[in-house]
Structures are given as C-alpha cells and as structure tokens.
Amino acid sequence: MKHPLDACSAWRKSSYSGGGDGNNCVEIAATPSHTAVRDSKAPTRATLTFRAPAFAPFLQALKSAPLR
Structure with a gap:
C-alpha cells in the first residue's frame, strides 16, 4: 500500500535543482x-x-554533512 503523500499533487521541486535542465x-x-x-x-x-x-533535523544533518 502506498503512503497518502505518494499521490499528493503539491510536490515542489528543490530550489537547488542543479544546472542545465x-x-x-x-x-x-x-x-x-x-x-x-x-x-x-x-x-x-x-x-x-x-x-x-x-x-527539520534531517535537513540540518544534510546541511552539515561534508560534500563528497
């Protein structure tokens, strides 16, 4: 069974979408x-x-993780 958010129409793309397309x-x-x-x-x-x-703690952990 899928989570209810899987069908959510309010998906937003990250502002850090990368270059190109x-x-x-x-x-x-x-x-x-x-x-x-x-x-x-x-x-x-x-x-x-x-x-x-x-x-929010997940995002904070991502921000503080070193880039590889």
Missing part, C-alpha cells in the same frame, strides 16, 4: 503530519517519508 534534484510534499521526499527523475519510485518533527 534542472533535473538533478528532489521534490518534497508536506501535510501537517508528514513530509515526503522523492527523486524528481523517478517520481513513481519509492518515497522517503518523515513525520513532521523529524524533517
């Missing part, structure tokens, strides 16, 4: 209780879903 990014969709993240190049594949209170 802007396809190297992720999309997010949010409800009051959850935030979902998916690959913009493969929107029908798996979705990473966070409870709302966990999403």
Whole structure:
C-alpha cells in the first residue's frame, strides 16, 4: 500500500535543482503530519517519508554533512 503523500499533487521541486535542465534534484510534499521526499527523475519510485518533527533535523544533518 502506498503512503497518502505518494499521490499528493503539491510536490515542489528543490530550489537547488542543479544546472542545465534542472533535473538533478528532489521534490518534497508536506501535510501537517508528514513530509515526503522523492527523486524528481523517478517520481513513481519509492518515497522517503518523515513525520513532521523529524524533517527539520534531517535537513540540518544534510546541511552539515561534508560534500563528497
């Protein structure tokens, strides 16, 4: 069974879409209780879903991680 956010029409593309055609990014969709993240190049594949209170720490961890 898919998560309700999988069918969400409010997906937003990241502002850090990369150069060129802007396809190297992720999309997010949010409800009051959850935030979902998916690959913009493969929107029908798996979705990473966070409870709302966990999403901000996830983003902070990404920002503080060293680039590889």
